Amino acid sequence: MTQLQKKFLLATIISTLTLISHCVSSQAFKAFVAPITKDTTTSLFSLTLNVHDKYVLDLGGPFLWYHCPKHYPSVSCILPKCIKAQSYHSSLCPSLNVTRKDGCKCVVTPVNPITKTCALAELTSTNIIVSWTDGHIPTLRFNMNHLYASCAPRSLFKSLPSGSSGIAGLSRSSLALSMQFTPHYLQVRRQFAICLPGTDAAPGVAFFGEGPFYMMSNINYDITNVLTYTPLLKHSTSPEYYIDVKAISINGKMCKFLARVLEFDSLGHGGVKLSTVVPYTTLRSHIYRSFIKDFAYATRGIPRAKKVKPFDYCLNTSKLGSTRVGLPVPQIDLILGNGKNWTIFGSNSMKQVSEDVACLAFVDGGERAKEAAVIGTFQMEDNFLLFDLEGSRLGFSSTLFFIRTTCSAFNFLTS
Template identity: 60%
Template sequence: MLQAWLAGLSWAPLAVSSQFTGSSLIVAKKFAICLPSTPSARGMIFLGDGPYYILPPTSLDAASILSYTPLLKRPKSSDYYIVVNDISINRLTIDSLGRGGVKISIVVRYAKLKSDIYRSFLKGFAKATEAIPRAKTVSPFGLCLKTSTMGFSRVGLTVPPVDVELANGKNWTIFGSNSMKQVASDVACLAFEDGGHKAKLAVVIGSFQIENNFSLFDLVRSRLGFSSSLFFVRTTCGNFNFTTKPKALITKKDRQYSLACILND
């Protein structure tokens, strides 16, 4: 019989990442998440240290391809934030966000931008794709394109990449697979929403933007490891390599334990 369970993955004391770090079970206070892009595909959540082996073409530790940026904590909030300085399209900066925290959410489906930032972002993306025929917009999106004249690469539709410049000079690049939502056979829409002019946060990064990305939340060192699209290394979140395929697998490495849970199985 299939069973569903709900697990918190926040800074909160009752979150799963905290519950597995007591003296009776030695687990590093970190977790990794890899979300699938379709309901039928598998994703993964890891609690504790790696390695996080993934196939193909060879057995690769996903942690080896990560870049890192600081994780922020806000008073009275158990959410995760990162510092974003700029967002650019085709290396053209379209908005400066200052040094405020940007929230990462797997509850919000598509990235939400405060209205003034969204308008600037939408204008920049529209200009960068002006040669692509438009399609009728589909709610909740503000720009939709006809895909029949667009190419397709291993990282999705060939649209200009969105570069998110982080606090320490690192870039998180969002390619077509995470920026364009296919809504019809010949229509794809820019998967960012107008969060409204009264939005409390400048930007909330949604789950669509991190599908088939490997994200490592290192709570000990207060940093986020991010891979950008795994399609670049010709793999997906469904290809993590285990010698067996249980619902949960506990391994031991240098007196540290890790727990891996399969999503959508």
């Protein structure tokens, strides 16, 4: 056998084994898994892909963007994927009426959601390594080939965590990772889950596909069994995620504001959005004032403390004690349109800013805030959130502390 024949035979064997492993993995496993890390400096959360690349999670992002190498694949401007990518054109961005001397390449507009800046860049394709999971641990690594993504200039990385690789968009967009990681040919359910860690000591977890998902050490218990579901609302002009909140209550008492202000108006403004780039839940001013007033009344027996930016209401916690679910303060309920409640306990309502001071972790978004409310990451920490895109519904757990676990309980160490 000649050297050339040996090389050809080896290549054939490798290709066959790769194909077999891909087929086995798609039959045996129904979901991908990736770690989520918290950056305490920026309060942003990143998804780890390709073993070590960290992309900031953005529930509203239409696609993944990163700093492309010198040479990268181009995407034709006449392809449907290009036309789809260009449809997510932010008002922050310059016009797409760009004339290119080097042919018909797909020009898109990646956005930094923290600095609210934008750039003109090209759509490309890339390969991403991600791990299958059996729900307990990561199993086989899988190479997702030819995923669409946008290039981005270094100037767009301002305010991202140090060493960040870019932004991972997880919106309803067909180019978001939430969709590209769940293609029909792999026969996995089109859904994803995020579980944001409360500290930077150990990672949380993201799943793409179908469970079971095990989040309790040494217990064979699927975390989806504790989830409550509510419909995800579709916005006419945005791929972001909204839920139908009808009211807010504190210790069972309704906050006094007009319920209709939580709904979309005729211009598409309003509504209650979920965001992974907003650290604390933000309320439009007239909702916020009522909310703060009612919470202050409900905690009138607890000594006040001086304000600590960006918060307006802080408590002296030196004699308050604690519970399994955080500080013993009144519970906050988001009353949902389908009759369910998303309950927020002390672990997700009070931010400990010093040894003896904790502040109500909700902020004033201003009178003209686009959304009536934006649920931020502090309220999501150590909560399991399942975005079922096929069923157009959100599954939520409230704090996992109730069942004596956290978002850092998934076992990444034995892969």
